[in-house]
Amino acid sequence: xxxxxxxxxxxxxxxxxxxxxxxxxxxxxxxxxxxxxxxxxxxxxxxxxxxxxxxxxxxxxxxxxxxxxxxxxxxxxxxxxxxxxxxxxxxxxxxxxxxxxxxxxxxxxxxxxxxxxxxxxxxxxxxxxxxxxxxxxxxxxxxxxxxxxxxxxxxxxxxxxxxxxxxxxxxxxxxxxxxxxxxxxxxxxxxxxxxxxxx
Amino acid sequence: xxxxxxxxxxxxxxxxxxxxxxxxxxxxxxxxxxxxxxxxxxxxxxxxxxxxxxxxxxxxxxxxxxxxxxxxxxxxxxxxxxxxxxxxxxxxxxxxxxxxxxxxxxxxxxxxxxxxxxxxxxxxxxxxxxxxxxxxxxxxxxxxxxxxxxxxxxxxxxxxxxxxxxxxxxxxxxxxxxx
Numbered sequence: 001x002x003x004x005x006x007x008x009x010x011x012x013x014x015x016x017x018x019x020x021x022x023x024x025x026x027x028x029x030x031x032x033x034x035x036x037x038x039x040x041x042x043x044x045x046x047x048x049x050x051x052x053x054x055x056x057x058x059x060x061x062x063x064x065x066x067x068x069x070x071x072x073x074x075x076x077x078x079x080x081x082x083x084x085x086x087x088x089x090x091x092x093x094x095x096x097x098x099x100x101x102x103x104x105x106x107x108x109x110x111x112x113x114x115x116x117x118x119x120x121x122x123x124x125x126x127x128x129x130x131x132x133x134x135x136x137x138x139x140x141x142x143x144x145x146x147x148x149x150x151x152x153x154x155x156x157x158x159x160x161x162x163x164x165x166x167x168x169x170x171x172x173x174x175x176x177x178x179x180x181x182x183x184x185x186x187x188x189x190x191x192x193x194x195x196x197x198x199x
Numbered sequence: 200x201x202x203x204x205x206x207x208x209x210x211x212x213x214x215x216x217x218x219x220x221x222x223x224x225x226x227x228x229x230x231x232x233x234x235x236x237x238x239x240x241x242x243x244x245x246x247x248x249x250x251x252x253x254x255x256x257x258x259x260x261x262x263x264x265x266x267x268x269x270x271x272x273x274x275x276x277x278x279x280x281x282x283x284x285x286x287x288x289x290x291x292x293x294x295x296x297x298x299x300x301x302x303x304x305x306x307x308x309x310x311x312x313x314x315x316x317x318x319x320x321x322x323x324x325x326x327x328x329x330x331x332x333x334x335x336x337x338x339x340x341x342x343x344x345x346x347x348x349x350x351x352x353x354x355x356x357x358x359x360x361x362x363x364x365x366x367x368x369x370x371x372x373x374x375x376x377x378x
Contacts, residue, residue, distance in 0.1 A: 004233050060254075068214075075208070178347045179346040181344075183365075
């Protein structure tokens with residue numbers, strides 16, 4: 001895959017992550033490649049000594065492109081951090097930690113400890129012991145608003161999907177390029193098969 | 200930060216759309232991260248990302264060729280088609296973002312830009328009212344409609360409201376069934 005394609009993929013990953021209610025797999029390969037490319041290009045730009053107007057003009061274009069890719073990358077990482085904070089307890093309870101990068105995991109661990117301590121100090125120690133546990137195995141007490149798996153999301157079919165049974169009893173014949181607003185839980189397997197995209 | 204695609208973000212995505220420019224300078228080409236663009240020769244058309252085209256335009260280093268759909272007659276036909284059809288007619292997903300960027304930075308390169316600007320606005324109004332009308336027809340039995348060819352700008356307009364409404368309808372249907 002060329003770098004240009006990887007950048008496009010990262011863009012698609014950002015859009016998916018923005019729309020999807022649960023945390024998705026960290027795109028480690030894409031991120032690593034893009035980070036390496038950004039670093040070497042930035043070094044190159046910094047090493048240019050600007051002598052002519054021509055060089056200044058070129059450097060401006062390189063920097064502009066670089067800034068766009070940096071923004072894309074940081075937006076992707078920040079979107080995930082935002083979700084990790086919102087879903088911290090759920091990720092821990094449901095054992096989703098392998099979806100995160102090493103750095104994200106370190107962030108989650110710290111965040112989890114800080115939040116648990118805060119809860120303990122502010123009210124948990126003041127209530128009877130049997131109600132204190134934060135991470136019951138049956139998920140019933142996760143303090144997050146858990147990812148609502150039935151939340152509706154806009155999807156675009158990348159391929160012909162055919163007849164799809166919908167929760168209200170309706171059947172939809174979904175063809176390529178069709179756009180529907182459907183419950184996330186229903187279409188989740190199709191995302192993994194790359195048959196649809198979240199938009 | 201909101202966990203949803205915002206208008207500035209969809210403008211950012213739209214800026215990667217390829218457009219044709221006619222440079223007025225000579226250059227071997229630019230090897231940028233998102234691809235190689237060149238060689239550039241005066242009066243020879245070349246495709247570049249929209250953001251690069253706008254940058255060069257602002258430096259007065261090129262003329263922008265508007266996309267084929269940004270033409271008075273094409274838009275008039277599109278408007279007629281849109282009015283007759285019940286579904287959306289086919290349009291660039293980022294038509295609003297692309298056209299407003301071009302109208303802001305390169306209007307002298309767009310023939311009839313005043314009329315085109317008006318037509319695009321009218322087209323958007325028409326499409327938005329189409330959404331509003333179709334929403335009035337929604338029933339629980341006939342909830343899931345095909346939004347094929349909806350554009351980014353119209354999606355933004357309903358993104359806040361519609362998914363949440365559907366969530367509630369779903370929730371009510373489930374509780375009803377449990378009774």
